[in-house]
Amino acid sequence: MSKEGPPLWDQSKKKYMDRDVAINLWKEVAAECNTTDIIAQKKWKHLRDGFRNELKKECKPKFGDAQGSPCKPQWKWFKNMEF
Incomplete structure (x- = not known):
C-alpha cells in the first residue's frame, strides 16, 4: 500500500466512503x-x-541519554508508514 491509493487510507478524501x-x-x-x-x-x-x-508511545530518555534527544521508534515499519 502506498500514497497512491488515498481513498483507502485518507479519510479526508471524498472517495474514502x-x-x-x-x-x-x-x-x-x-x-x-x-x-x-x-x-x-x-x-x-x-x-x-x-x-x-x-505514535502513542511516550519518548522517555534512557539513562545516560542527553535530554532533548529525539527518540527513535523501534517498530521496523514506522518509516514506511509516515506518509
Missing part, C-alpha cells in the same frame, strides 16, 4: 501482492494499528 472505489482498490492491492483482498485488508489494519501504537 465510496465502497465501490474501495473494493476495486483492494482488488488491485491484492493482485499486486498475490493475495486476496480480505488478507490485504487485514494486513493493512495490522500495519495501521502498529503505526498508531508506535
Whole structure:
C-alpha cells in the first residue's frame, strides 16, 4: 500500500466512503501482492494499528541519554508508514 491509493487510507478524501472505489482498490492491492483482498485488508489494519501504537508511545530518555534527544521508534515499519 502506498500514497497512491488515498481513498483507502485518507479519510479526508471524498472517495474514502465510496465502497465501490474501495473494493476495486483492494482488488488491485491484492493482485499486486498475490493475495486476496480480505488478507490485504487485514494486513493493512495490522500495519495501521502498529503505526498508531508506535505514535502513542511516550519518548522517555534512557539513562545516560542527553535530554532533548529525539527518540527513535523501534517498530521496523514506522518509516514506511509516515506518509
